[in-house]
Amino acid sequence: MDDAEAIERVRIATWHATYRGQLPDAALDAMSPHIEQRRQRLRDLGGAEFCFVAEADGRVVGFAVGGPERGHDPDYQGEVGAIYVLPEHQRKGLGRELIRESARHLARNGMTTLLIWVLRENGIGRGFYERLGGRAVREKPLLMPGLGEGYVEVGYGWLDTAALR
Numbered sequence: 001m002d003d004a005e006a007i008e009r010v011r012i013a014t015w016h017a018t019y020r021g022q023l024p025d026a027a028l029d030a031m032s033p034h035i036e037q038r039r040q041r042l043r044d045l046g047g048a049e050f051c052f053v054a055e056a057d058g059r060v061v062g063f064a065v066g067g068p069e070r071g072h073d074p075d076y077q078g079e080v081g082a083i084y085v086l087p088e089h090q091r092k093g094l095g096r097e098l099i100r101e102s103a104r105h106l107a108r109n110g111m112t113t114l115l116i117w118v119l120r121e122n123g124i125g126r127g128f129y130e131r132l133g134g135r136a137v138r139e140k141p142l143l144m145p146g147l148g149e150g151y152v153e154v155g156y157g158w159l160d161t162a163a164l165r
């Protein structure tokens with residue numbers, strides 16, 4: 001199994017565990033691994049973009065991807081677009097390590113502010129970002145193919161990532 005396949009496996013398993021009851025079952029059940037697309041994205045990563053994986057016993061059990069902030073926000077330069085750790089490996093410090101590497105990478109590329117979007121109902125993600133000192137500073141509708149209206153994402157901001165690094 002290469003990294004792309006492992007990342008997709010983690011993505012889908014963690015989505016199912018996290019968002020069941022928060023997003024429609026149909027949308028979750030329709031998810032499939034996008035292995036070739038993931039491989040391509042890993043090959044095409046630009047200098048300021050990143051993908052870090054967390055391993056346990058030689059197996060990928062978490063990942064974080066991101067780069068420059070995607071929404072032209074005036075206050076935030078960097079973004080973690082996705083961070084997922086398999087449920088059985090959560091609360092062991094892997095998420096913090098992934099954010100640390102992400103913040104370091106962004107800082108090396110001149111970005112010391114950070115924005116991360118999370119589904120409003122996702123208490124796990126929000127608790128994690130709040131523990132790491134993030135502040136809920138933005139809100140926007142979640143737009144995803146196959147998803148109805150009414151879903152909202154909250155943006156957590158760090159105006160200085162020094163403490164994360």
Ligand code: ACO
Pocket residue numbers: 014018080081082083084085086089090091092093094095096097116117118119122123124125126127128131132
């Ligand atoms: N509520 C409160 N505090 C929390 C929570 C929580 N739900 N989760 C972790 N923390 C705290 C930990 O106690 C720890 O604090 P400490 O160091 O003072 O003891 C700190 O946050 C770091 O915790 P980690 O163990 O490093 O976090 P973990 O490995 O569990 O990773 C993550 C956190 C990535 C949110 C993981 O739980 C996960 O994948 N959750 C499900 C998916 C998810 O919500 N992903 C984010 C979606 S948004 C996006 O992808 C942009």
